[in-house]
Amino acid sequence: MIIKQLSVFLENRTGRLTELTGALAEHDINISAFSIADTTDYGILRMIVGRPELAETILREKGFAVKITEVVCMIIPHRPGGLHKALQIISDNNVAIDYMYAFASGECQATVVIRADSLQKIIAVLQEHKMELLQEGDVYQV
């Protein structure tokens, strides 16, 4: 249920992101999901990739501040109100979300990547409400 996400610290510098994507491409690592939180001076890149441990090693060797963080990936229907229903369940159960990002995967469904203080709790809450969560086995090929 717990999915490995790669987090990278990036200075706001032209070309820095390209160096990163280049390193991953070179090693044939696919990026399934991708988001950047940006501040004035730097950005924090978060992504789900195939073979996260290998990607971490490669990026570390390239001098990036990188680490693996744990998240959950929830599947929701790709239609109005889909995200709202899921978030309602989470907030009703007092689970605080640190950050999240989402992407539509195909016509009928979307995937939401969530980082929360307590991943165990959010997993329990979502399963109790019959929400679908991605398994580690299928996520890296999303």
Added chain:
Amino acid sequence: MEREELRKLQGERLREMVQRVYDKVPFYRNKLQDTGIEPGDIRSIEDLNKLPFTTKQDLRDNYPFGLFTVPQHDIVRLHASSGTTGKSTVVGYTHNDISMWTEVVARSLTMAGVTNSDIVQIAYGYGLFTGGLGVHYGAEKVGASVIPISGGNTKKQLQLMEDFGSTALACTPSYAAFLGEALVEEQIDRKKIRLKAGIFGAEPWTEEMRTQIQNLLGIKAYDIYGLSEIIGPGVSMECHCQNGMHIFEDHFIPEIINPDTCEVLPYGELGELVFTPATKEAMPLVRYRTRDLTRLHAEKCDCGRTLVRMEKCVGRSDDMLIIRGVNVFPSQVESVLLEMSETKPHYLLVVSRENNLDTLEIQVEVEPQFFSDEVKELEGLRKRIHANISSILGISASIRLVEPNTIERSMGKAQRVIDKRKLT
């Protein structure tokens, strides 16, 4: 005063001072004994070069009052400058020290043409920093009307300058230039400004800055030099010839040494400035190494004074920076980063000057093992670094988190500072 007469006076004062520190300060007694010198060996100014040097480290090692020659009840004032690892450089003054300081500042202001008809606006910081109070007492001694406005609050500075009709301004040169530009921005009619002289010091400045300040404010800008270890502002001062600062040698005996060999250099040669404040009571120092690099000139000045002149300092023999008048050592930043558990001492200080005000950016590498992927955590770290560094340095610095291994590590001495101000 003729030079021979002055040297005789310096010799008498030096002899008396050496005896005094030998009797009263264990640090100096040990130091003199270690070098095999008895106070009796010092008979004239010729013997000055037999004496050992005093450094800022000696002040730190004897923190806070270890170098005082008088009991606490004779101390009437304490000043301090920021220091590494949180410890300041502390200086103490007796009543007589304050009188002497007042006297040299009064002389300085007189050299800038300040009299009892003047209104002196003191925009140096008041407080532990010696700038504000030092100039304040001297200006009162001259009989001028003093506006103790202290630093900052530019709008108020301009308002009082106009309403009170300030005729002299004392502050750091960068703040003077900043006020000059603010005057233009606020569209204040220069005819309403009565300023005629500026007494500027506490940080290095160039002839270009002097021209700029003089034009912006319509004044003559005078350079004043001093450091708290010796007394504060008023160690030396420019006359109207603006051709070097006259050192008040009757109180502060100057020397220039080679900073590497410590050999005394003749007049005209570039080296490190050393002072022996022979008349100071509370904390006289023997051959204090200022780390400022300059030259001394003994030729009589066109103003008629025979006092030795020092050129504007061209740099430092250590890595100290002067930012907004505050002394900053890269090692202070290092000590903060070493003390914090989430950082390592991989940093770079970038100093520049925007709108005539110094800015300090400190780049700190993010440590991969402490890297959090949450903005709030990283911003929290940045704020903690900011608070810790600001409290040690005494000035605010902007903190920029950078990627690991992006700050250049050289084989020898790491480059810790990029100074874009071009002050020399």
